Amino acid sequence: MSEDDFQPSGDRFPLTRRSVIERAHSIDAEERAGALEALCVAYWKPVYKYVRWRWNRPAHDAQDLTQGFFAGLLERGLLDKFDSKKSRLRTYLRVCVDSFVMNEDKAERRQKRGGAVLHVALDFAGAEEELGATVMDAARIPSPESLEQFFEKEWVRSLFALAVEDLRAFCASRERERTFHLFEAYDLEGNETISYQQMAREYGLSVVEVTNALAWARREFRRIALERLRVLSSSEEEFQREARAAFGWVAK
Amino acid sequence: MNFLSDQALKRLRDGAEMPDLAGTRYRMLERIARGGMGVVYTAEDENLGRRVALKVLDVPGTDGDLRNRLIREARVLAALEHPGIVPVHDVGTLGDGRVFYTMKFVEGNRLDKFIESVASVPDRLRIFLRICDAVAFAHARGVLHRDLKPANIMVGPFGEVLVMDWGLAKILRGEVSSTMLAADPEATVFDKPKQANIASAATEASVVTGHGTVMGTPGYMSPEQARGDVEHLDTRSDIYSLGALLRFLLTGQPEGASTPGGPRLDKSLAAICAKATEAAPAERYPDVQEMALDVSRYLDGLAVGAHRESLFEKAGRFYRRYRFFILLIAAYLAMRVLILLFMHR
Numbered sequence: 183m184s185e186d187d188f189q190p191s192g193d194r195f196p197l198t199r200r201s202v203i204e205r206a207h208s209i210d211a212e213e214r215a216g217a218l219e220a221l222c223v224a225y226w227k228p229v230y231k232y233v234r235w236r237w238n239r240p241a242h243d244a245q246d247l248t249q250g251f252f253a254g255l256l257e258r259g260l261l262d263k264f265d266s267k268k269s270r271l272r273t274y275l276r277v278c279v280d281s282f283v284m285n286e287d288k289a290e291r292r293q294k295r296g297g298a299v300l301h302v303a304l305d306f307a308g309a310e311e312e313l314g315a316t317v318m319d320a321a322r323i324p325s326p327e328s329l330e331q332f333f334e335k336e337w338v339r340s341l342f343a344l345a346v347e348d349l350r351a352f353c354a355s356r357e358r359e360r361t362f363h364l365f366e367a368y369d370l371e372g373n374e375t376i377s378y379q380q381m382a383r384e385y386g387l388s389v390v391e392v393t394n395a396l397a398w399a400r401r402e403f404r405r406i407a408l409e410r411l412r413v414l415s416s417s418e419e420e421f422q423r424e425a426r427a428a429f430g431w432v433a434k
Numbered sequence: 435m436n437f438l439s440d441q442a443l444k445r446l447r448d449g450a451e452m453p454d455l456a457g458t459r460y461r462m463l464e465r466i467a468r469g470g471m472g473v474v475y476t477a478e479d480e481n482l483g484r485r486v487a488l489k490v491l492d493v494p495g496t497d498g499d500l501r502n503r504l505i506r507e508a509r510v511l512a513a514l515e516h517p518g519i520v521p522v523h524d525v526g527t528l529g530d531g532r533v534f535y536t537m538k539f540v541e542g543n544r545l546d547k548f549i550e551s552v553a554s555v556p557d558r559l560r561i562f563l564r565i566c567d568a569v570a571f572a573h574a575r576g577v578l579h580r581d582l583k584p585a586n587i588m589v590g591p592f593g594e595v596l597v598m599d600w601g602l603a604k605i606l607r608g609e610v611s612s613t614m615l616a617a618d619p620e621a622t623v624f625d626k627p628k629q630a631n632i633a634s635a636a637t638e639a640s641v642v643t644g645h646g647t648v649m650g651t652p653g654y655m656s657p658e659q660a661r662g663d664v665e666h667l668d669t670r671s672d673i674y675s676l677g678a679l680l681r682f683l684l685t686g687q688p689e690g691a692s693t694p695g696g697p698r699l700d701k702s703l704a705a706i707c708a709k710a711t712e713a714a715p716a717e718r719y720p721d722v723q724e725m726a727l728d729v730s731r732y733l734d735g736l737a738v739g740a741h742r743e744s745l746f747e748k749a750g751r752f753y754r755r756y757r758f759f760i761l762l763i764a765a766y767l768a769m770r771v772l773i774l775l776f777m778h779r
Contacts, residue, residue: 312437335443342446343438369445370438397456400449401530407450408493422500425493430447 203271203416206261214256221275222252222304224344224414228336229279230309236329237283245306251282266416270424276333312339338428341414345407346370352402360385364392365399404429453490454530460488468492469599471500476539479523486523490534501533507601508535510577518568520588520596540596546584549683555700558683559729562676564595566726569676572597573669573722578604580667582675583654584682604667653688654678657713670715673725677710677718680729702732705741 205217735755
């Protein structure tokens with residue numbers, strides 16, 4: 183039996199998909215803009231919530247800061263300074279946000295606005311609603327660990343939400359909308375007491391069909407989330423570390 | 435885009451982790467452990483109606499490195515048929531693309547938990563000798579374990595001792611059988627040392643780097659292994675780990691002196707531990723059998739090679755070994771003296 187006999191089918195990543203860090207270093211302006219967009223899509227919400235919580239900034243101020251941070255990310259060459267051997271991209275961005283907020287003068291920020299254009303629609307109202315639903319102890323003085331945990335959790339939430347949207351589109355393209363509805367009902371909205379039998383009755387399916395549909399959806403969700411993560415990681419090592427962090431695959 | 439609650443995040447994580455066993459002959463039972471590169475579950479082999487342990491990769495590597503390492507681990511296990519080494523049953527790829535292998539499900543306790551119920555030093559030493567048997571066998575087959583530690587030793591309900599987790603094993607060139615070398619596409623990789631990198635991924639307290647240079651567990655790994663000196667690792671690196679393991683069995687910790695209030699370490703046993711954990715490999719035992727022989731000699735009340743005894747220590751050991759006869763003779767002599775005194779009154 184050769185190594186090829188174990189070639190995985192589902193967890194292979196298209197090697198042509200380059201990481202955002204590679205793309206950010208490209209000489210092609212379009213490629214760099216694409217990298218910024220990818221970073222912005224994945225990180226704007228954690229950054230916004232972080233600025234709101236960590237820096238206790240009002241919503242409109244946090245919105246300005248979030249947009250300013252991403253707009254200036256390439257201009258200031260912050261991604262060029264990133265060294266994957268020294269830290270994770272996620273941690274690096276968080277530290278950059280801290281530094282940005284500390285140094286940013288409001289008036290100066292307004293003058294600088296317009297350098298890079300963000301083509302990503304940022305739903306700040308939605309983020310505010312989510313913040314309201316997030317349990318946070320405002321009275322607690324945030325420790326470095328809790329800040330990292332908060333940022334990581336919001337990053338995972340953002341990553342998974344994007345992967346869920348991708349899965350929804352993938353299911354639609356395969357005409358498997360019902361599978362997505364099952365997944366949505368059981369894994370995203372379901373309560374602890376709902377059973378496969380109840381789901382089967384509700385959707386007029388057999389329990390085996392429900393089991394198979396959910397297994398398929400989870401497998402595809404995992405594949406899509408890991409694919410997104412791979413693109414957001416700067417190296418194989420970082421990808422593996424981030425995957426373990428995102429999915430909670432940590433040695434216990 | 436919908437907001438994902440904490441509960442939804444948990445469900446997504448749980449669902450994504452669960453291996454997809456559809457199309458295999460296994461039925462998932464429960465998760466039992468997480469290791470350096472994967473998760474171990476119990477599953478039921480529906481063809482044979484028995485419970486097995488199923489190890490599956492968690493993160494897929496884009497370069498196939500993790501996948502190859504898991505396959506290699508399974509093949510190393512398959513080549514090491516010994517009562518002290520957990521047997522592997524099957525290896526393959528799941529529907530979700532992850533590589534898995536199944537092995538015997540060992541019911542019992544990890545060594546660190548098990549010894550809490552074993553107070554006697556001789557009993558602990560006998561367990562250690564069984565570990566030595568398995569490691570010596572692997573060495574004879576040209577395989578280094580490289581991550582010997584209490585968490586990787588299981589003690590079964592009938593006292594069987596099994597060495598687990600051969601994920602960091604190194605196959606020594608020149609000693610390995612042709613079939614194992616053929617099954618180990620990375621054998622040559624291990625002969626090309628890369629810069630040691632201990633900082634990256636710490637999992638289950640083992641320190642593992644991404645490629646080729648595989649470290650062990652602080653406290654149990656030899657200095658040359660900690661330096662990433664992969665090229666020069668040989669069986670004496672495992673002997674260092676065995677020395678740390680022996681010290682753990684006797685004192686509760688792999689390094690240094692015994693814990694306050696813990697058992698006082700006998701000089702001969704301390705010397706065995708010290709010799710096995712010498713910084714220079716040349717100063718250690720040349721092979722596992724030599725070390726096991728010293729431990730056996732201690733159990734038999736004989737002088738150990740690692741320690742030069744003083745006259746007082748020799749006398750003490752002589753007394754401990756022949757205590758019964760010495761006490762018998764002393765009692766006889768005391769009786770004779772009493773009889774003589776009684777007769778002279």
